[in-house]
Amino acid sequence: MNLRLTPNTMPVAVRPSLLGGQASSPLGGAQSGGFSGALKSALNTVSAAQNDATRLQREVQLENPQVSLEETMVAIQKAQIGFQATLHVRNRMVQAYTDIMNMQV
Template sequence: MDFKLSPVTMPTTVRPSTGVRPAASAGTEGVGGGFSGALKSALGSVSAAQNEASRLQKEVQMENPKVSLEETMVAIQKAQIGFQASLHVRNRMVQAYTDIMNMQV
């Protein structure tokens, strides 16, 4: 059995060396969104947690009696854990990309 592989090139909007973010295509925004939708949702929630922690921190600094220090510290820790988790996911994705690019065909 002979398998023929056609050469595949990445579009210029996806190449990491160009520094350009990939354009959103109509095929990736389906019913469930798949992996990209889940990743976008997770990054959005991490960003929201960081914004909330920042807001609470400012309120504590302005000595707002309605905001407790404990609530602020918990929000900061949640934001930090979310950021670290997203950083680990990014590192794993970069490692997987590097492994795939180093495979010999």
Template sequence: MDLRLNSVTTPIAARPASLARAAAPAGGAQDAGFAGALSGALKAVSASQGESASLQREVQLENPNVSLEQTMVALQKAQIGFTAALNVRNRMVQAYTDIMNMQV
């Protein structure tokens, strides 16, 4: 799971082709930088949680092709990703609250 954000100052044309394809949505229109990055990170966290849940289910069903170590690593990755997303959400709510409490 990769939660690194691309540099905002790097133009999309200068990025490697794989990153340019990942940055461009299927419809062709450009996403907002932060909103697109946040959406991608949340989708990655969701996919990681889904993968860990399916691996956990396979271990419980005693599938010989799925190891316990692989499952535990996937569970830890999902937990770390969720914790990171939760911290980002908490910081965003705090920033919103601070801005709304400012006197103009």
């Protein structure tokens, strides 16, 4: 399983350029910040997707005629996929940390 986060293998929901991020590079400025910059950018993108889904959900509940149910469901699915991808990355990082801490020196 390839777990490297390159522009070609990063999950679609996490790619900043596909979710409306104002990124000039494929990793959303990750070249200047390294891994921490890429991780921060991905977390901000997932957070923005969740906030957008929550906003659309509230508008549908208030029966706003300008917000469609289909648009809301797509936003919710994008937020869910992004969160799941973030959760998998976090679990892999915790597992790697545990493996390193258990290594014999």
